[in-house]
Amino acid sequence: MQIIDGKQIASEIKKELAVKSAAIIDKGDRPPHLVAVLVGEDPASQTYVNSKERACKEVGFTSTIYRLEPDTTEKKLLEIIDFINNDDEVDGYIVQLPLPAHINVQKIIGSINPQKDVDGFHPVSLGRMMLGEPTYLPATPYGIIQLLERSKIETSGKHCVVLGRSNIVGTPISVMLSRKANPGNCTVTVCHTGTKNLKEIAKTADILIAAMGQPHFVTADMVKEGAVVIDVGIHRMPDNSEKGYHIIGDVKFDEVAPKCSFITPVPGGVGPMTIVSLLMNTFKAYNKEV
Ligand code: GUN
Numbered sequence: 001m002q003i004i005d006g007k008q009i010a011s012e013i014k015k016e017l018a019v020k021s022a023a024i025i026d027k028g029d030r031p032p033h034l035v036a037v038l039v040g041e042d043p044a045s046q047t048y049v050n051s052k053e054r055a056c057k058e059v060g061f062t063s064t065i066y067r068l069e070p071d072t073t074e075k076k077l078l079e080i081i082d083f084i085n086n087d088d089e090v091d092g093y094i095v096q097l098p099l100p101a102h103i104n105v106q107k108i109i110g111s112i113n114p115q116k117d118v119d120g121f122h123p124v125s126l127g128r129m130m131l132g133e134p135t136y137l138p139a140t141p142y143g144i145i146q147l148l149e150r151s152k153i154e155t156s157g158k159h160c161v162v163l164g165r166s167n168i169v170g171t172p173i174s175v176m177l178s179r180k181a182n183p184g185n186c187t188v189t190v191c192h193t194g195t196k197n198l199k200e201i202a203k204t205a206d207i208l209i210a211a212m213g214q215p216h217f218v219t220a221d222m223v224k225e226g227a228v229v230i231d232v233g234i235h236r237m238p239d240n241s242e243k244g245y246h247i248i249g250d251v252k253f254d255e256v257a258p259k260c261s262f263i264t265p266v267p268g269g270v271g272p273m274t275i276v277s278l279l280m281n282t283f284k285a286y287n288k289e290v
Pocket of ligand 1 (some may be wrong): 094095096097098119139
């Protein structure tokens with residue numbers, strides 16, 4: 001059994017980006033610039049946005065955070081988006097989700113210039129992904145693809161079972177892995193709340209992607225001997241430690257890991273890859289690859 005070290009792989013990718021960024025600065029050009037728009041004071045969103053800013057610093061990218069009041073109107077937010085869409089000094093940007101209830105999320109995402117949509121959430125970005133055209137892939141599935149590729153895991157012809165059909169993980173990863181690509185070319189089954197015999201289906205997976213958002217849902221009896229298990233779950237469990245919590249995934253790691261050929265731990269598996277994916281997308285945006 002081999003543990004896929006997401007922290008290590010993320011750190012390697014950051015080093016590669018830092019080298020490229022330094023070369024740009026040495027030439028006298030401006031480095032890639034990522035903007036995050038944060039509306040309101042949701043603590044988790046603030047943490048995410050701060051981590052994105054820190055990651056940009058680490059690789060030598062410029063980052064700007066637009067911090068907006070919780071009562072910012074949809075009209076005002078659309079004006080700010082229009083400004084960023086036309087700002088030649090910004091390569092890519094994200095609007096941190098969730099947005100306050102008075103703002104229509106799909107309207108906001110739809111107003112992002114697809115050329116700067118480094119989250120890959122715009123319908124045009126998702127449509128290009130469906131067609132296999134150059135695009136920004138959403139961060140978490142892109143991170144999973146990187147983990148599979150850099151761990152040299154063969155995917156072609158394998159049966160991949162995805163647990164969960166969310167717009168940001170389950171649905172896009174199922175499309176990416178079924179496409180004729182490497183990694184990809186899998187036979188993909190998507191399981192969700194409407195699936196009747198989920199346990200039996202999970203057990204047929206060569207590659208099992210757990211992204212249903214339920215702590216410790218995947219147990220050893222649901223996993224085939226020799227399977228590759230990718231755990232996308234992140235759950236804070238309160239405890240008596242100094243931090244007051246520890247993080248667990250959707251997979252019962254201790255009992256599942258001995259059956260696997262490869263498995264991602266939580267924390268330190270898929271999690272560290274998501275921000276790195278955003279940085280990779282920002283670099284693509286800088287080079288106008290999309
Ligand atoms: N909120 C939680 N995850 C994400 C993400 O990947 N992008 C954005 N914009 N908001 C999020």
